[in-house]
Amino acid sequence: MDFELTPEQRGLRREIIAFARQELGATVAEDDRTGRFPIEDWRRCADFGVLGWPVPTTYGGGGLDPLTTIIALEALGYGCRDNGLVFAIGNHLWGCAVYLLNHGTEEQKNRFLKPLCDGGLIGAHALSEPEAGSDVLSLRTTAVRDGDRYLLNGTKCFISNGPEAGLFVVFARTGDGGGRAQNALSAFLVPADLPGVRKARELGKMGLRTTPMGVVEFDDTPVPAANLIGREGAGYSIFTSTIEWERSFMFAGHVGVMERLLETSVERASTRRQFGRPIGSFQAVAHQIADMKIRLETARLLLYRVGWLKREGRFALLDATIAKIVISEALVQTALAAAEVHGAQGYVTDLAIERELRDALGGPIFAGTSSVQRGVLAELLGLQGALSGEAR
Numbered sequence: 001m002d003f004e005l006t007p008e009q010r011g012l013r014r015e016i017i018a019f020a021r022q023e024l025g026a027t028v029a030e031d032d033r034t035g036r037f038p039i040e041d042w043r044r045c046a047d048f049g050v051l052g053w054p055v056p057t058t059y060g061g062g063g064l065d066p067l068t069t070i071i072a073l074e075a076l077g078y079g080c081r082d083n084g085l086v087f088a089i090g091n092h093l094w095g096c097a098v099y100l101l102n103h104g105t106e107e108q109k110n111r112f113l114k115p116l117c118d119g120g121l122i123g124a125h126a127l128s129e130p131e132a133g134s135d136v137l138s139l140r141t142t143a144v145r146d147g148d149r150y151l152l153n154g155t156k157c158f159i160s161n162g163p164e165a166g167l168f169v170v171f172a173r174t175g176d177g178g179g180r181a182q183n184a185l186s187a188f189l190v191p192a193d194l195p196g197v198r199k200a201r202e203l204g205k206m207g208l209r210t211t212p213m214g215v216v217e218f219d220d221t222p223v224p225a226a227n228l229i230g231r232e233g234a235g236y237s238i239f240t241s242t243i244e245w246e247r248s249f250m251f252a253g254h255v256g257v258m259e260r261l262l263e264t265s266v267e268r269a270s271t272r273r274q275f276g277r278p279i280g281s282f283q284a285v286a287h288q289i290a291d292m293k294i295r296l297e298t299a300r301l302l303l304y305r306v307g308w309l310k311r312e313g314r315f316a317l318l319d320a321t322i323a324k325i326v327i328s329e330a331l332v333q334t335a336l337a338a339a340e341v342h343g344a345q346g347y348v349t350d351l352a353i354e355r356e357l358r359d360a361l362g363g364p365i366f367a368g369t370s371s372v373q374r375g376v377l378a379e380l381l382g383l384q385g386a387l388s389g390e391a392r
């Protein structure tokens with residue numbers, strides 16, 4: 001196994017870090033306060049190619065292989081102070097574009113991928129509903145076939161990018177699945193300018209406040225049958241076979257943030273003196289920092305392994321699930337440790353450590369909560385019913 005980055009990957013990493021530091025996040029403190037989406041930074045990312053990194057060049061993307069995409073996103077997370085912007089990009093890529101890449105028809109790819117890559121369309125993923133969170137199969141949004149279209153009705157909530165999105169990947173019930181819940185759902189590409197699409201409400205949140213989030217309603221929205229992803233009734237299997245990307249690639253930026261927090265904490269522990277000594281010379285502080293490094297390297301190894309599996313074209317749900325749990329929880333622990341090492345400076349807004357902590361807290365919830373991921377893992381290990389309480 002080769003753990004070295006190639007010269008190209010090292011060069012790309014350097015370029016991305018320089019771009020992110022110089023061009024992104026200049027207004028993050030104010031945007032975090034007001035909950036503003038930095039559209040000008042989004043456009044800079046589009047121009048730099050970020051929005052199409054994993055998309056083949058034939059569809060207007062950068063054609064990066066999965067492992068290189070992970071290295072690129074990690075560098076973006078490290079260099080960009082605006083974690084909400086990086087999270088918005090993650091939703092765009094892994095909640096929307098990847099569904100087209102893996103399951104779209106040629107016609108759908110040609111229609112939607114280019115504007116997703118060049119910044120013309122912002123992508124979003126609309127699965128969660130007021131009554132259906134972890135229990136995806138209980139969702140209530142319906143899509144009823146009506147000639148060459150489907151009429152879509154329902155309400156989706158907590159939709160990242162929702163208020164700004166031009167294209168939603170929407171999951172809806174298209175029947176009873178012949179008595180099998182897994183066959184009752186279908187996935188659709190729903191442009192935001194179709195009649196009956198209503199961006200009903202923006203949601204304020206604790207962290208990642210520069211990612212817009214909202215409630216989206218569909219009222220007899222006529223979705224062309226040509227916008228069905230895969231076949232009718234395949235929505236759940238499309239979701240479960242694609243979620244491994246979201247559960248791992250979405251967290252590449254987290255690894256970059258962990259590295260940034262580690263460096264900031266080492267600097268603080270070396271320069272801040274109490275009792276006549278640098279605080280880093282106290283074992284309690286030094287061990288906090290050692291644990292930050294252990295978490296960082298554990299997270300990175302797990303993530304790169306998923307990148308390698310996907311580059312080899314292999315199924316990676318188990319590895320992605322482990323990576324999701326470990327990385328999201330590691331970032332929370334690391335952000336807490338950074339706050340502690342910084343004392344009151346970790347609590348006030350001057351150094352933004354408190355923002356890093358608020359931003360970290362969503363990770364163990366989105367893309368499936370930590371508890372639910374542990375249930376998924378147990379089921380993958382053969383413990384039927386560990387997640388749903390029944391053998392599905």
Ligand SMILES: Cc1cc2nc3c(=O)[nH]c(=O)nc-3n(C[C@H](O)[C@H](O)[C@H](O)COP(=O)(O)OP(=O)(O)OC[C@H]3O[C@@H](n4cnc5c(N)ncnc54)[C@H](O)[C@@H]3O)c2cc1C
Binds near residue numbers: 129157370371372
């Ligand atoms: C920052 C952020 C961004 C998001 N973005 C999107 C998005 O873009 N699109 C989208 O569709 N959704 C999005 N979501 C919603 C997210 O997917 C859901 O929050 C998540 O799936 C959990 O659902 P819930 O919040 O309804 O919690 P619930 O399902 O109600 O769970 C509540 C608690 O019960 C526990 N629980 C539930 N079932 C089980 C079980 N079987 N075993 C053990 N514990 C269980 C959970 O772990 C949790 O602690 C986002 C959420 C956040 C926080």
